[in-house]
Every structure is written in C-alpha cells, then in structure tokens.
Amino acid sequence: MTYQGRFKVWRGDAEGGGLVDYEVDVHEGEVVLDIVHRIQATTAPDLAVRWNCKAGKCGSCSAEINGRPRLMCMTRMSVFDPAETITVTPMRAFPVLRDLVTDVSYNYTKAREVPSFVPPPGVKAGEYRMMQEDVNRVQEFRKCIECFLCQNTCHVVRDHEENKQVFAGPRFLMRIAELDMHPLDAAEETGTDRKRGAREEHGLGYCNITKCCTEVCPEHIRITDNALIPLKERVVDRSYDPLVWLGNRIGRRSR
The missing domain is CATH 1.10.1060.10 (Alpha-helical ferredoxin)
Structure with a gap:
C-alpha cells in the first residue's frame, strides 16, 4: 500500500529554526528514516541527518518522533495512522548543529x-x-x-x-x-x-x-x-x- 504522508521536519541550526511541512509517498514496510531519505532525494537535498547502518545497531539516527525519543531506522511507518501528521525533530537535550543533527x-x-x-x-x-x-x-x-x-x-x-x-x-x-x-x-x-x-x-x-x-x-x-x-x-x-x-x-x- 502506498499513500501520501504528511510530515513536519525541524529545519534550522544553532541560531534557530522551525518545522517545515512535507508531503511524500510512503510505501509498505518503510521506516521513518526511509521517509527522511526520500525528502532529501525529492524535495530538500540539504536536509541534514545523521545515520549509518539502518539496522538499529549503530545508534546514529536518534531523533524525536512525535515527541518521543526513537531511532528513525527502527520506527516503522505502520505504527502510525496514514492520516496522521508525523513530526520529526532533533534530540532536545543536545545542541543543534543543523536540522536533525545534534552535538552529542x-x-x-x-x-x-x-x-x-x-x-x-x-x-x-x-x-x-x-x-x-x-x-x-x-x-x-x-x-x-x-x-x-x-x-x-x-x-x-x-x-x-x-x-x-x-x-x-x-x-x-x-x-x-x-x-x-x-x-x-x-x-x-x-x-x-x-x-x-x-x-x-x-x-x-x-x-x-x-x-x-x-x-x-x-x-x-x-x-x-x-x-x-x-x-x-x-x-x-x-x-x-x-x-x-x-x-x-x-x-x-x-x-
């Protein structure tokens, strides 16, 4: 099943920023990191995100998804209602470097x-x-x-x-x-x-x-x-x- 998903992704740096709206295709079996990569590929090539293994073993893609600290690569889109707007923000406890990347x-x-x-x-x-x-x-x-x-x-x-x-x-x-x-x-x-x-x-x-x-x-x-x-x-x-x-x-x- 493919549907048009709605996302709010935090964009900015240490000086400030805010949530930016994106609409992007969501395919069956995908995780939030897949969607962030699709946003990079189709709409926002300058979106900064830290990731490595995409298998839940490197710990790189930590973020806050709908306000809850999670790994983007281990958060399946199937846990959300297709009509829901998904918010992705950087970890709040650490200084923002750019977009979803924080200084840890x-x-x-x-x-x-x-x-x-x-x-x-x-x-x-x-x-x-x-x-x-x-x-x-x-x-x-x-x-x-x-x-x-x-x-x-x-x-x-x-x-x-x-x-x-x-x-x-x-x-x-x-x-x-x-x-x-x-x-x-x-x-x-x-x-x-x-x-x-x-x-x-x-x-x-x-x-x-x-x-x-x-x-x-x-x-x-x-x-x-x-x-x-x-x-x-x-x-x-x-x-x-x-x-x-x-x-x-x-x-x-x-x-």
Whole structure:
C-alpha cells in the first residue's frame, strides 16, 4: 500500500529554526528514516541527518518522533495512522548543529571520565575466568549501541543544562554499575573506588529512577532496575551502613 504522508521536519541550526511541512509517498514496510531519505532525494537535498547502518545497531539516527525519543531506522511507518501528521525533530537535550543533527560530544566527555576496566593482577589476557551467572549479569549492559536516547530523555540532563557538568547520565552510570559488578575488575585494589566516584563525581544522587531511560532504550536494557537501582543500593551501603562503615575503618587501620 502506498499513500501520501504528511510530515513536519525541524529545519534550522544553532541560531534557530522551525518545522517545515512535507508531503511524500510512503510505501509498505518503510521506516521513518526511509521517509527522511526520500525528502532529501525529492524535495530538500540539504536536509541534514545523521545515520549509518539502518539496522538499529549503530545508534546514529536518534531523533524525536512525535515527541518521543526513537531511532528513525527502527520506527516503522505502520505504527502510525496514514492520516496522521508525523513530526520529526532533533534530540532536545543536545545542541543543534543543523536540522536533525545534534552535538552529542557531552556524552563522549562523560565516557572519558569513567575509569576503565582494571585487569586482575597476575592474570594474563585470555586467562580470565568467570562464572556464567556473572557473565549474564553484565552482558545485558554491553548491548548498548550508544544512541544516547536514554541521555536525551533523562530530565536531569534534558531540562537542566547546568547539571551536565556534574551528572554523567544513565548511559554512563550504567557503565559504572557494569564495572562495579564485574567480578574481575581490580579497580579498588589500585585505589579507584567506583561507588564513591558514582556518588561524588558522576552525580548518581541526581537520578530519581523515573525509568524514562529504560522506556526509550531500543535494546530493551533494564537500565533502571538492573543497573541504577543496584548501584544506588551499593553506594548507600558503602556510605551510610554503620557496619560497613566500621568494617572499612577497621580495615584501613589494620593495613
């Protein structure tokens, strides 16, 4: 089935812009990214859009479709009524470069601030051994495709520009949780306290677990339930549980 679809696409740059109306053919089985490409090919060759794989694995084509953060390549036109006007806008949490392309460098800055995996001493690469249960626990988080939709929908980032200096956002708090859960990570043995860092350097306390990040994740990672809440629990134990506090004090004194 082919029909004439109506679209409103945001056009502009850092100086400003607005929605522009387009009417374009929609064919059976197409996704929103197909339509954006058709608009480029037929009406607006200067329309800027970031994309790469068109298979939901590169995370490049993130945008907001009818106000909801989505991947354009994974949003099928069949989910919309043919009579509906589809609005496509850039991610709101990040500065616009042009049209649907935003500056997501904030995320790469935060990624560099997270201390990397610390190999266990005395164990060579290729000799790591883990229980399958531990592998399964952290493997979910490795499915992240860096689309930054969770970062975009997090109201701590989206609605409060000033928080970006002190808040890593759900994607990178999830990375900290993944490393903290990793049974072979030897960060603490080298003086890196991931729990303290999550609280004091990466703004874990700003997260109020609304689960909006989980709701928009195209990989269906349970960011809130399986990463952020467990990380919060461990941070609270480390910081406020009197028995843990006493044990840490005794441990430090005995060394």
